[in-house]
Amino acid sequence: MTADTTDTTEPMQATQATIVRFDRTERALHWVNAVLVLGLLATGLALYAGPISTVIGRRPLVKAVHVWSGLLLPVPVIVALAGRWGAALRADLATMNRWTADDRRWWRRSARRGARLGKFNPGQKLNTAFVGGSLAVLLGTGIVMRWFEPFPDTWRTGATFAHDWFAFGLGLAVAAHVVLALADPVSLRAMRRGTVPVGWARRNRPRWHEETTGMPSGDARDDG
Amino acid sequence: MAADRDDGDAGAPFGRRVFLALLGLGAAGVVWGAKAQDLMERALGPITAKDGSGLSSLLPVGRFRIYTVTGGFPTRSTDEYRLRIDGLVDRPLDLSYDDLLSIEPSHLTRDFQCVTGWRVRDVMWTGVRLSDLLDMAGVKSAATALHFTSFDGLYTESLTLDQARRDDMLVAYQMEGEPVSRDHGGPVRLYVAPMYGYKSLKWLDGIEVTSEVRTGYWEQAGYDTDAWIGDSNGRDDEPVG
Structure with a gap:
């Protein structure tokens, strides 16, 4: 999670050519979200799991941190999406929203080799929608839990119920995301420094490579 | 899925559908989650409440x-433990943990219902009936209520004398056949079966017999003093008792 200051514009060199995968806005949003979400999961666990609650104690403080981090969560997203600086983010969200014929092919293991993916694979698309939807539900149910007075009391119970289960799901999704990212140095670098090698894009994301470089991906030589 | 066959490169708006489906699921959870939880607690509660490993207690069911x-969390060993009973009584008492154990025990198996909505079914409590302790101390005629204090130094509770004389009011030292753990309010806590959980003060160390009700910690924050389950705090849970 260290900020990398070596990020400069990348010249397209023949030897170690790279292309931009995530711009500054996207990376900043990613890491701000990562801190908030990990903080929410940690404080949530401390509030939820009896044995951990009793080790950590300080319930009012943990609760305040949890509630305020949760309320803060939409702010970076809105700021990142709203301005001129959000163009790449908006474009990526539009791409992630769409489920193409190649994505369907990729999902079938037998046909995966023939799938020519765009910028994101279907697992990444699914993860984005799932994490986004879960966070929205967790925020909404969290608000009902915290400010329960105007609602019927079954809603308070129901919100707690939904909050618990969605938090479980989100925790699993985040754990899987972190494990997969740590196992993939290129993706990790893409989110730390913003770029990926051209060769990686050509092999793994051929449609995106074509759109970005204007060069055909199919007959390009693998430069490893 | 036929409707998803959006030909051309763009493809179907799958991400938005997943996002909206999750929002729908969340909303359904808020509205019907209490019912779903109740069904799951009836099915799984007997297992999770009694599981000694503590692992199943992490599931959001019947816990x-x-x-x-x-x-x-305040800690007091059974050796150090004292329970004072004073105020409007003939014989103020200062009981040790062993003194409590030497009094005829009562057993009570009842649901534990929290005002925030969760319920644990069929919890077995063992302890001394509050009315037995009051008889030992001898309540004066001017008395109408009890004021309870916790050795956490902050929490307080109250009961009227009539409520306290019911036979489902325990000064409990065992839960599910084990000594009440520190986290559950041990070594000794109050168990007020027919009322919401906040009445069942944890870490009990003092009972003062008073001439009028002095409201407790949550009651000063707006919760009902007569906290009957299903008939207070605007809730309609199934009564206990």
Whole structure:
């Protein structure tokens, strides 16, 4: 999670050519979200799991941190999406929203080799929608839990119920995301420094490579 | 899925559908989650409440949630433990843990219902009936209520004398056949079966017999003093008792 200051514009060199995968806005949003979400999961666990609650104690403080981090969560997203600086983010969200014929092919293991993916694979698309939807539900149910007075009391119970289960799901999704990212140095670098090698894009994301470089991906030589 | 066959490169708006489906699921959870939880608790509660490993207690079903109003969890060993009973009584008492154990025990198996909505079914409590302790101390005629204090130094509770004389009011030292743990309010806590959980003060160390009701910690924050389950705090849970 260290900020990398070596990020400069990348010249397209023949030897170690790279292309931009995530711009500054996207990376900043990613890491701000990562801190908030990990903080929410940690404080949530401390509030939820009896044995951990009793080790950590300080319930009012943990609760305040949890509630305020949760309320803060939409702010970076809105700021990142709203301005001129959000163009790449908006474009990526539009791409992630769409489920193409190649994505369907990729999902079938037998046909995966023939799938020519765009910028994101279907697992990444699914993860984005799932994490986004879960966070929205967790925020909404969290608000009902915290400010329960105007609602019927079954809603308070129901919100707690939904909050618990969605938090479980989100925790699993985040754990899987972190494990997969740590196992993939290129993706990790893409989110730390913003770029990926051209060769990686050509092999793994051929449609995106074509759109970005204007060069055909199919007959390009693998430069490893 | 035929409707998803959006030909051309763009493809179907799959991400938005997943996002909206999750929002729908969340909303359904808020509205019907209490019912779903109730069904699951009936099915799984007997297993999770009694599982000694503590692992199943992490499932959001039929489990106690551990609350404290102070920064931490007060600890008092059974050796150090004292229970004072004073105020409007003929014989003020100062009981040790062993003194409590030497009094004829009562057993009570009842649901534990929290005002925030969770319920643990069929919890077995063992302890001394509050009315037995009152008889030992001898209540004066001017008395109408009890004021309870916790050795967390902050939490307080109250009962009227009539409520306290019911036979489902325990000064409990065992839960599910084990000594009440520190997290559950041990070594000794109050168990007020027919009322919401906040009446069942944890870490009990003092009972003062008073001439009028002095409201407790949560009651000063707006919760009902007569906290009958299903008939207070605007809730309609199934009564206990």
